[in-house]
Every structure is written in C-alpha cells, then in structure tokens.
Amino acid sequence: MNLTEITTTNDQASGSAFPDTPAANRVSAAVAASPWTSDSKRVKEIQSVHRTWQSLLTVIAKAPDRAVAAESFVKQLSLELPDHTIRLGWAIERLGSTPTTGWKLDRLFDSRLGWLGKDNSVYQSLAVGFAKVHEEASPEGMTDRGLASVRRESANWLFELRENAQASNRALVWIRPPQSDEETLSSFEKNLPEDVLQTTAAVFFSRPVSGRWEQFSRRVRRWWSRRASIGIGTLLLLAISCIPTAYSIDARATVTAMNSRRVAAPIDATLLTVHKRPGDLVVIGEPLFELDGRPLRIELEALTAEIEEASKDEDISLANGEIAKAQLAGLRRQSLSRRRDLIVDRMDKLIVTSPIDGIVIQGDWQHSLGTPMEIGQTLLEIAPSDSVEVELEIPEVEIGYVDADADVKLWFPAVGDLDFRTNVQTVYPSATIRNDENVFIAKTPMPSGEATRGGNASGESVTPLRVGMQGEATVVGPMRPWIWKWVRLPIRRLGWVIGW
Structure with a gap:
C-alpha cells in the first residue's frame, strides 16, 4: 500500500x-x-x-x-x-x-x-x-x-x-x-x-x-474519589445484603423405610434355614426362615412320657383309696401338661413368617446357618414397597427456624440430577447425638413415585430411592435478610459477651 x-x-x-x-x-x-x-x-x-x-x-x-x-x-x-x-x-x-x-x-x-x-x-x-x-x-x-x-x-x-x-x-x-x-x-x-x-x-x-x-465515564472517573467509591460500594453491598429472602437451613438427609417392620427371633434356637434375602419381595404370612426344633421335640417326647406316668400314678392311687397321693399325682400331671403346651407353642414359632407385604431391606443370614439365635434378636427388616421417608438431622442452632410443614429440597449424589421436594411432617421434641453433634431429628414423607428428574413437575417416573442413601437437604425457613445466615450467630455471641 x-x-x-x-x-x-x-x-x-x-x-x-x-x-x-x-x-x-x-x-x-x-x-x-x-x-x-x-x-x-x-x-x-x-x-x-x-x-x-x-x-x-x-x-x-x-x-x-x-x-x-x-x-x-x-x-x-x-x-x-x-x-x-x-x-x-x-x-x-x-x-x-x-x-x-x-x-x-x-x-x-x-x-x-x-x-x-x-x-x-x-x-x-x-x-x-x-x-x-x-x-x-x-x-x-x-x-x-x-x-x-x-x-x-x-x-x-x-x-x-x-x-x-x-x-x-x-x-x-x-x-x-x-x-x-x-x-x-x-x-x-x-x-x-x-x-x-x-x-x-x-x-x-x-x-x-x-x-x-x-x-x-472518563468524567465520572475524574470526579469519583476512592473514598466515595468505597462508601457507595459499601452502601450497595449493605442494600443487597438486606434484601429479604427465605432463610435456608442445611441438614443431612438419610433415606429410611416408612412403617418398616423388624422381624426378630421368637425363641432361643439355632438358625436352620433362610428363605429370603435383602431385595426379595414378600407377602404377609410367607415363610422367612426356620429355626431348629429338634431339642424341643426331644423335650416334648420326654414330657409326654412323664405326663402318662403321672396319669397312671393318679389312677392307681384313686383305686387304692389313697386320696392324697392321687391329688399329688394329678397336680404333677397338670404341671407337665402346662410345660408341654409351652413347648408346643414354641414349636409353632419355628417357622417365622412375614408380618406385612413389602421388601426385605436388611438381614442376610445365608452364611450364618447353624448360628444360635437369642429371643428378640433382629434377623430381618421389611419395608412396604410403595414408599420411603427421609430422616433429617437439623443442627441444634437452627431448630428454632424449622416449622411443621416447611418446604424441603433434597439432593442425593447417588441419583445424580434428580430433585426431590417434600415437607417436614414431624420434628422430634428431644435432641440426639449424631456424628458427635447435637441434632434434632425431623421426618419427611417421600413416596418414591414423586421423584422428578431435574425438578420437572410433569412427573417423569424414575427409580425409587433406596433405603440408606445419604444426601443433603435444605429446609426453607421464614423470610430474613440475605446476610442474616452469616451474621446471626456472631451477633448473638457478641451480644452475650457484652451483656446485651
């Protein structure tokens, strides 16, 4: 050029x-x-x-x-x-x-x-x-x-x-x-x-x-001083921080079974057979496992023989006119009969059945056959197959902002981009220790069919939540200034120190 x-x-x-x-x-x-x-x-x-x-x-x-x-x-x-x-x-x-x-x-x-x-x-x-x-x-x-x-x-x-x-x-x-x-x-x-x-x-x-x-803008920069810019910026920040928003409370969430039933060993016996494992569907009355009844049958045979002997002694005493001996033999026969009835009742409990319709969520005893069971020992846990609930651990300092029927947003890493929304159903009145922290337990119902992908309320069907999943929850509290979440506790501590 x-x-x-x-x-x-x-x-x-x-x-x-x-x-x-x-x-x-x-x-x-x-x-x-x-x-x-x-x-x-x-x-x-x-x-x-x-x-x-x-x-x-x-x-x-x-x-x-x-x-x-x-x-x-x-x-x-x-x-x-x-x-x-x-x-x-x-x-x-x-x-x-x-x-x-x-x-x-x-x-x-x-x-x-x-x-x-x-x-x-x-x-x-x-x-x-x-x-x-x-x-x-x-x-x-x-x-x-x-x-x-x-x-x-x-x-x-x-x-x-x-x-x-x-x-x-x-x-x-x-x-x-x-x-x-x-x-x-x-x-x-x-x-x-x-x-x-x-x-x-x-x-x-x-x-x-x-x-x-x-x-x-150049004229404004000439006029604008550093002190004025800092002051205006501070005022803007304060104005933004005072915008009222819904106070959010962070909590840990754990999926638990709604109305679950634990099945325990009814008697002291040895585990003989297991019919169900976790994940199996069961109906009410269906056998879950069997206990070994051989010791009970041996004891029952011995009691039956003793009862027959006591009956003969009673008959002989009555024939000989020995009324006192006949009465003692009759009492002994009645006592043995009561013991036999107890053993028969225990033998009827050797086959443990499901108390509800649902799914087995805990208890795998397939590799523990022959293990002695104690009465009251939990063997299986069964939950209804149509719904679960979420247990929230509310920090002690935030419990005052949690109301009944408050909105809750849940997120579980195990299910990725699924959003779950529910409400607080009940809050336990007393605190408990979880992970070395004093927390209050809140329950939220969560039917599995209400989970939607990406928060879409159109209701796309998704895989139900699994019991035991852990995630994060946000409980929506009352309206407060945006900055309130970060300054509330420091202000309260400062007021306590200065006696305000």
Whole structure:
C-alpha cells in the first residue's frame, strides 16, 4: 500500500477533508524537483523516510479511534527510532478556548511508560509546555508547515499537528534523542516532506474521539474519589445484603423405610434355614426362615412320657383309696401338661413368617446357618414397597427456624440430577447425638413415585430411592435478610459477651 492509497482509503472511511493534491504525488514531485535528486545518497534517505511515514499512516488509518491511533503511531515510530523517547499528547476543543489560550493536555502516551495519568510528573511537566506552544507568537526554530509545524525545544524535537487552520484541535509529538545521537533525528526531520506532515495531521484528526459513553465515564472517573467509591460500594453491598429472602437451613438427609417392620427371633434356637434375602419381595404370612426344633421335640417326647406316668400314678392311687397321693399325682400331671403346651407353642414359632407385604431391606443370614439365635434378636427388616421417608438431622442452632410443614429440597449424589421436594411432617421434641453433634431429628414423607428428574413437575417416573442413601437437604425457613445466615450467630455471641 502506498501513501496515495492510504489517503484515499482514509477519505472514504472518515469523510474528512484532505489536501487537494494527494500527498504521495506531491512528495514524488518534491523529490523530483529537489536539487539533491542527483545525489543518490540523499534520495535514498528521502525514500527511507517516505517508506517509514507510509507505515505510520497505515497504522493511524487502521485505528478505530484517536486513542488507538496515538498508541499505534508511537509504537511504530519507536521501531524506526529505537533509542529515542517518543511521546504523543493531544487536546480537544473546549468551551471558551482560543487558538492561543485555554488549551489543556487531554491524553498523553509514552513509548516506554504507556498512558500517563494527570498525577504523573512527566504528564504535568509536558502539560505546561503544551499550553505555552501557542502563547509564543514566533518561537525561534519554529518551521510552519500549514497543518503541521516542527520546532526544537531544549533537547526535544516537537512536531505539532493541527486539525485545521484555526487549530480547533491539535496534538504534539515529543521526540527526545539519545544524548550522543541527534544527527539521526535531525536528518529524519530535514528529509520529511511537508505534505507528509499535513497528511499525518489530517489522518490523525479524522480518527473519531472515544464515544460519548466513554467520555462520560472518563468524567465520572475524574470526579469519583476512592473514598466515595468505597462508601457507595459499601452502601450497595449493605442494600443487597438486606434484601429479604427465605432463610435456608442445611441438614443431612438419610433415606429410611416408612412403617418398616423388624422381624426378630421368637425363641432361643439355632438358625436352620433362610428363605429370603435383602431385595426379595414378600407377602404377609410367607415363610422367612426356620429355626431348629429338634431339642424341643426331644423335650416334648420326654414330657409326654412323664405326663402318662403321672396319669397312671393318679389312677392307681384313686383305686387304692389313697386320696392324697392321687391329688399329688394329678397336680404333677397338670404341671407337665402346662410345660408341654409351652413347648408346643414354641414349636409353632419355628417357622417365622412375614408380618406385612413389602421388601426385605436388611438381614442376610445365608452364611450364618447353624448360628444360635437369642429371643428378640433382629434377623430381618421389611419395608412396604410403595414408599420411603427421609430422616433429617437439623443442627441444634437452627431448630428454632424449622416449622411443621416447611418446604424441603433434597439432593442425593447417588441419583445424580434428580430433585426431590417434600415437607417436614414431624420434628422430634428431644435432641440426639449424631456424628458427635447435637441434632434434632425431623421426618419427611417421600413416596418414591414423586421423584422428578431435574425438578420437572410433569412427573417423569424414575427409580425409587433406596433405603440408606445419604444426601443433603435444605429446609426453607421464614423470610430474613440475605446476610442474616452469616451474621446471626456472631451477633448473638457478641451480644452475650457484652451483656446485651
């Protein structure tokens, strides 16, 4: 891309007025008419500067706004003058400003430090010099080039760019060469055509200033102090934290069987046969397991023989007229008969049956055959197959916020994305110790058919919960400020300490 293409492209993009003759043609004409055209070395220097400025105009023309254009211009020029310090600053037209007074530096970009703020010492020093440029009527060393001018100020070279002849907006480029090398910059300035600087000014000021919103935000940032921002932020945080929300109480949840029945050994006996294992469905009256009745049968046979002997003794005594002996034999027979009835009753309990219809959830004695059982020892647990319930462990400090019929949301890792919603049915009046914590137990009914996937109330049928699953529960309490959950206990402890 040559200089003519850059200028034409930028004219179409921004609609700004450029010089009548394209800069590239005028530079070429200036080079052709130059007295140094025959000097090949000088021509090469001019062509080198020409190519350098083409790249600068390219990055300016591609920039979306003036800030990006300034940053790109300084960085690109730093590549051509690597050991030089380059800064670019500009001011926009303000109310009451004139071409010679009222100018204030608006933005400043440094090739080494980046964008400088107003509290920076370099910014403050250059701002003073920026305001004095137009106050000097004909400063020594100033070369006027229409929309652009070049001057030497102390150790700096200043390139001034104006938006128009009235200088409604203008920018300054400060270039400070190394202490031992001013020849490069001097040669660079001498070989720089006037039309190139004018084109640079036109292209730079054709870039739009930041949008209204950014200007407004910049003014707000100037006005806004750190103390004010912290104060407003604190007030906003307090306002948000005081928004009333439903107080949530976290609790541990465990799935238990609703109306489950435990089946225990009815007598002291040895386990003989097991008919059911966990997971098997049972109906009322169906055999679950059998106990060994051989010792009872042996004892029953012995008692039967003794009863017959006592009956004979009673009959013989009555025949001999021995009334007293007959009465003693009768009492002995009655006692033995009572013992026989007890043994018969125990033998009727050798086959243990299911008390309800349901499913066996605990008790696998398949590998414990022949083990002596004690009366009352739990062997199996049977739960109804149509429903389960959830046991909640409510922390002691939160029990005051749990009401009957409060909404509960349950989540169990074992069932993934399933949501369970229910209500508190009952809360035990006394606390108990669970996992070294003092908690209150609450019961919530949870029919397995009410579980829905992803909380969808349409009721997609899912796999029932399994007894023993553990998860997390959230009990919905009364309305309280959002921050109340975190500050309630510290405030209460602090009040206790200070006696409030």
